[in-house]
Amino acid sequence: MRCQGLVKRYGDLLAVDRLDLDVQRGECFGMLGPNGAGKTTTVEIFEGLREPDDGEVEVLGDRWRGEGMALRARLGIQLQETKFPEKLRVGEVVTLFRSFYPRGLEVAEVLALLSLDEKADAYVRTLSGGQKQRLSLGCALVGDPELLFLDEPTTGLDPQSRRQTWDIVEALKARGRTVLLTTHYMEEAARLCDRVAVVDHGKVIALGTPRELIASLGAEHVVEFGTAEGGADLLAEALGGLPSVEGVVRDAATWRLTVREVHRAVPALLAFLAERHAEPTYLTTHHATLEDVFMSLTGRRLRDG
Amino acid sequence: MAERSRRYAVRGPLTELTIARVRELLREPEAVFWVFVFPILLAGILGLAFRSRPPEALPVAVADGPHARGRMAVLSTAPELTVRTLSEAEATQALARGHVVLVVSGDDTPVYAFDPTQPESRTARLVVDTALQRAAGRADAFDADVVELSEPGSRYVDFLVPGLLGMNLMGTGMWGIGFSLVVARNGNLLKRFVAAPVRRSHLLAAQLTSRLIFLVPEAGALLAFAWLVLGVPVRGSVILLVGIALLGALAFSGLGLLTAARPRTIEGVSGIMNFVMVPMWIFSGIFFSTDRFPAAMQPFVQALPLTALNDALRGVMLEGTGLVPLLPELALLVVWGAVSFLLALKIFRWQ
Numbered sequence: 001m002r003c004q005g006l007v008k009r010y011g012d013l014l015a016v017d018r019l020d021l022d023v024q025r026g027e028c029f030g031m032l033g034p035n036g037a038g039k040t041t042t043v044e045i046f047e048g049l050r051e052p053d054d055g056e057v058e059v060l061g062d063r064w065r066g067e068g069m070a071l072r073a074r075l076g077i078q079l080q081e082t083k084f085p086e087k088l089r090v091g092e093v094v095t096l097f098r099s100f101y102p103r104g105l106e107v108a109e110v111l112a113l114l115s116l117d118e119k120a121d122a123y124v125r126t127l128s129g130g131q132k133q134r135l136s137l138g139c140a141l142v143g144d145p146e147l148l149f150l151d152e153p154t155t156g157l158d159p160q161s162r163r164q165t166w167d168i169v170e171a172l173k174a175r176g177r178t179v180l181l182t183t184h185y186m187e188e189a190a191r192l193c194d195r196v197a198v199v200d201h202g203k204v205i206a207l208g209t210p211r212e213l214i215a216s217l218g219a220e221h222v223v224e225f226g227t228a229e230g231g232a233d234l235l236a237e238a239l240g241g242l243p244s245v246e247g248v249v250r251d252a253a254t255w256r257l258t259v260r261e262v263h264r265a266v267p268a269l270l271a272f273l274a275e276r277h278a279e280p281t282y283l284t285t286h287h288a289t290l291e292d293v294f295m296s297l298t299g300r301r302l303r304d305g
Numbered sequence: 306m307a308e309r310s311r312r313y314a315v316r317g318p319l320t321e322l323t324i325a326r327v328r329e330l331l332r333e334p335e336a337v338f339w340v341f342v343f344p345i346l347l348a349g350i351l352g353l354a355f356r357s358r359p360p361e362a363l364p365v366a367v368a369d370g371p372h373a374r375g376r377m378a379v380l381s382t383a384p385e386l387t388v389r390t391l392s393e394a395e396a397t398q399a400l401a402r403g404h405v406v407l408v409v410s411g412d413d414t415p416v417y418a419f420d421p422t423q424p425e426s427r428t429a430r431l432v433v434d435t436a437l438q439r440a441a442g443r444a445d446a447f448d449a450d451v452v453e454l455s456e457p458g459s460r461y462v463d464f465l466v467p468g469l470l471g472m473n474l475m476g477t478g479m480w481g482i483g484f485s486l487v488v489a490r491n492g493n494l495l496k497r498f499v500a501a502p503v504r505r506s507h508l509l510a511a512q513l514t515s516r517l518i519f520l521v522p523e524a525g526a527l528l529a530f531a532w533l534v535l536g537v538p539v540r541g542s543v544i545l546l547v548g549i550a551l552l553g554a555l556a557f558s559g560l561g562l563l564t565a566a567r568p569r570t571i572e573g574v575s576g577i578m579n580f581v582m583v584p585m586w587i588f589s590g591i592f593f594s595t596d597r598f599p600a601a602m603q604p605f606v607q608a609l610p611l612t613a614l615n616d617a618l619r620g621v622m623l624e625g626t627g628l629v630p631l632l633p634e635l636a637l638l639v640v641w642g643a644v645s646f647l648l649a650l651k652i653f654r655w656q
Contacts, residue, residue, distance in 0.1 A: 143501075
């Protein structure tokens, strides 16, 4: 699956800006980015639900034409939010979707895979948010697709339901299915995806395996601290010159240093701050994540971007 | 658990989509009430309210005076009248307030006071005059034979039932299809269907098919109630009646599809639905004849699909009309259905 020079406008808004992607068969590919980055628009163009204003799209070696029934039979598509008929039972909904596909899994098999077999006779109305999301995933899986699209599959779910969804996607990966997943949770991208495209303002701003992306920061750790007086007189250059520090990002009163070795950087940092009588209000360290990658590229956080 | 070995039979997409629609509707108690119970209730209540009563006696007053006693004696023998004696002033007041429809006063020559625009007053004048003239010695030239008619088929309830049937076909056709489509669009379900390998024509055909499935019990229940309990006749061919109901259901399904082709919200579709249906509730002769509207409005009234449907249903049920005289009405329904269906397909918003 690939696209080249993809462009989509909504009025004056350029949602997708000459975007290129190339997803290999059998990989789990993630699009990571804040809300409004153009992830959903891109995925819906791949799904044949939207027409691009410009650019080439190829899915499973085919192009979208008409209703694209033959191609659709090979895809599993989960949309961001689908309200299934409240007065149908779980088993009935999966059966309905199964009837659309010329081949696929047994309905009972899908229900078991999603641990929904005990809810098979429950009305959709009575399901929890996590169960509804799993039902939606089930309807995408019932045709045993070669390529699965998951658009923010865990947004709004509690941690347990999220982990359950991850287990299901990992089981699919193990069966050699291709998955395209969008998310604004970096943990999700880091855990599930073989490769991640970081998307912002309709463009891919970084692409690679999660490990490569983190390595691109040049250091594995992040030291974050705040200063009471906003650290106005702390010069980024001076901080960057501290031992083992590879990068400095400032967001208001918060400073974020990417460092190779915490045990060398922190004592030097504290000494540096003490010299200037700038008492840190807090100081934390963590392993660098995809969020840090996004921040170092855009200066913004993923979640409220 | 025994559930492990459970197998789900999966039928074709059109069948599964239709079954899903039927299930949804049957599991919605409100829908069942509006579709099945409400029209029967309405027919029952209106039938009761407008049942044929024996003709009521006309209230007449005799003004006090020298001739009052004699006139009272004559008029109280007339079965069509109820007579009382009032003072002149009281009688005038009673007439003004509509408590009596005619006042007899005067000396040797009677004076009739009444409002000539009231049919009851005019009738009372004839009855009173005849009775007083006879009492004064006038001889009748002949004594006519009288045939009294009170036959099923000419009562208000007979007029009403086909209208209610038409109204119900309109309401369920439009709401049944419009609502579920807009809910599905609003909840991203339509988009999800489009994303799956299912033909769009199947999605719409399932709506129509489930609609026709519901038509059978819906029209059947109302007609059976009307026939068995109210004694409403079906004079023409039952097959033709079923065919007309089917055509009407399809025409309004097309209109429902068109109404629901664009809106994203229930509020949006409700507004359009009312805009389309309210004129037909008023102008299409559900509760009273379309003849009451002035000639200038008739082209509009007659072009409405519900007018055509009601006229055709009344024709078959009450007058036993055959297929051929009803062809203009049926053609109008076909045009409405086909045009709105094609237009709906053209402008339909799938996402």
